[in-house]
Amino acid sequence: MEAEGLTKYFDGVAAVEDVSFVIRRKEIFGLLGPNGAGKTTTIRMLSTVLAPDAGDVCVGGHSVIREGDEVRKRIGICPQELALYPELSAVDNLVFFGRMAGLSGHEAKARARAVLVGVGLEARGSEVVKKYSGGMQRRVNIGIALMNRPELLFLDEPTVGIDPQSRNHIFETVLALRAEGTTVLYTTHYMEEADRLCDRIGVMDRGRIVAVGTPAELKRQVGDPDRTTLEEVFLHLTGRSLRD
Template identity: 55%
Template sequence: MNNGKAIEVQDLHRHFGDIKAVQGVSFDVRQGEIFSLLGPNGAGKSTTISMLSCLLQPNAGDALVMGHSITRRPMEVKKAIGVVPQEIALYPDLTARENLAFWGKMYGLRGKTLGRRIDQVLEIIGLVEQQKRPAGKFSGGMKRRLNIGIALLHKPQVIIMDEPTVGIDPQSRRHILDNVKELNRQGMTVLYTTHYMEEAAELSDHIAIMDQGQIVASGTHDELVKIVGKQDRVELTINTESERVLPAWQAIDGVHKATATDSIITLLVDESDRVLPRLFEAAIEAKVHITSVTIQEPNLEAVFLHLTGRALRDG
C-alpha cells in the first residue's frame, strides 16, 4: 500500500500572506524509523508538521500518512498519528490522570481499555506516583512528559513530535530522549523536529535539514557529515565586535565559511592545526583579543553552516 513508508511528503507548499513558510518540501519516512527535521527557528519545521498533523491545509502538494492523504482523508490520518505539540497543551487544573482520560476519549478510547491504557502511559512517562496531582503543579519536565503521554494513548502508528525538549532541564531531556528511543524500539515511527543538533544526531535514522522553508540536505547522519568533508568547525570568542577581524580571517587560505553572532565567530576550516596560528596572527594585527577557542570535528552544525552560511543557533 505504501511500500513500507509511514510518511510520504510530496512537494508541500504553505504561505502566510507574502511569507513563504514552506516551499516545495518532499521527503519520505520509512515505517519504524526515527526521522528528524533539523533547522533553526523559522525554518518551516513546525509548519511542515502542522500540515502533516492536519492542522494546516497545504497551499499546494500533498502528503500520505500511513497511506492516507492529509488533504483528502484527514480523519484517517488523525487516527494514525499522535501529535506532541511544542506547547504544553494540557489542562493545568486537571490531574495528570484526568488529562490523560480526557484526551483518551478524544481518541475514542472508553471504559476499561482507556483505564488500562492510562496506566500503561503513566508508566512509560514515569508519572505513576504523580497521577493525582494537578498538571499545573508539575515541573516543566513533568509537563513535557505528560504532553508526550497524551499522544501515546491510542497507540498511534506514527508519532509526530515538535521540539519536545524545549525549555527543560537536562535530566528531563534525557528521560524524553530515552522514551523516544524506547517507543521506536517498540515499532513506532517517529517524526521529530528539533534545532538541537545533538538530539538529531543521537536519535535519528534519517535527518532532513531545513532552512527558509526548504530541505537543503537529507540523509543519514554520516551521509550528511560527508558533505563538509574534513572541514573542522572552529568557534572563536573575541573581546570586541566581529567586524574588526572577520574580513582578515575570511581572507586566510583554508577558511571556507564564516558566520558571526556578536563576539562569537564560527568558521569552517581545512586542517585547523595549520589555520589556527594564522587566525591568531591576524587577530594580533587587528589588535583583537581571542578569549576562547573551540574546535569541533565535522558535525551537523558544520553541515548547516556549510550549506546555508549561517549557524543553527542564528535562527
C-alpha cells in the same frame, strides 16, 4: 509517511515550497532548520492541521487532503507548547484526551495507566499537573500524544527548558517507542539531540528541504564524519546569518 511537493503560501509569499521527503516505518526522522525555515508550517500540513496549497502527504497510504480523519487516527502530536489542564491530575489529563481520541472510558483509563508507566510517572499520576516540574509536565505532554497508540508521532522540541535528567528520560522514551514500532518525526534546535536520536535528518531552509540523510551522510558533505559535528553541517547548509 510520504510528502510530495508540499507548498504553502501566506499573503502571496511561499512559506513552504515543493517540499518532498519520506519517513520510513520505525525510524526517528529529525526535521531541522533555523527560525523561519518553514518547519512549523510543514508539520501543520503533515498533521492535517493546515491544508497545503499544492502537493499532498500520505500517512499509512491515506491522503491528508482526502482522508484526513483516517490520518488523524494514526498520528499523535506533541506540540512545543504544553497542552495540559493544570488543575487536573496527570491521569485525568490522559483519560480526557484519550476520550477525545475516541477511546471508551475503560480503554482510556487502562491506556492512561500504561502511558504513565512509559513516561515514568506511574507513582505520581494522581497529583495535579500544576505541582509538577517542567520536565514532568513535558512527559505528560508526550503521554497525551501516545493515548491513541499512534503509528506516527510528532515531537516538536520536546526537551525545551528541562533538566538533564528529564531530557535523558525523554530520549529513552523515544528510543523505546521506536523499538516498539512507532515512527517518530522529531524537531529540535539541539544538534547533539538530533545526532544522538535520529536515524535520518532532513534540513530545511527558506521553505525548502536542502538535505536529507543519516547524520554520518550529512557530515561527509562537510568533512570527516568522525570529526565533523552536526552543528557544523547545519551552519554549512543554512549559513551563519542570524534569523528573526
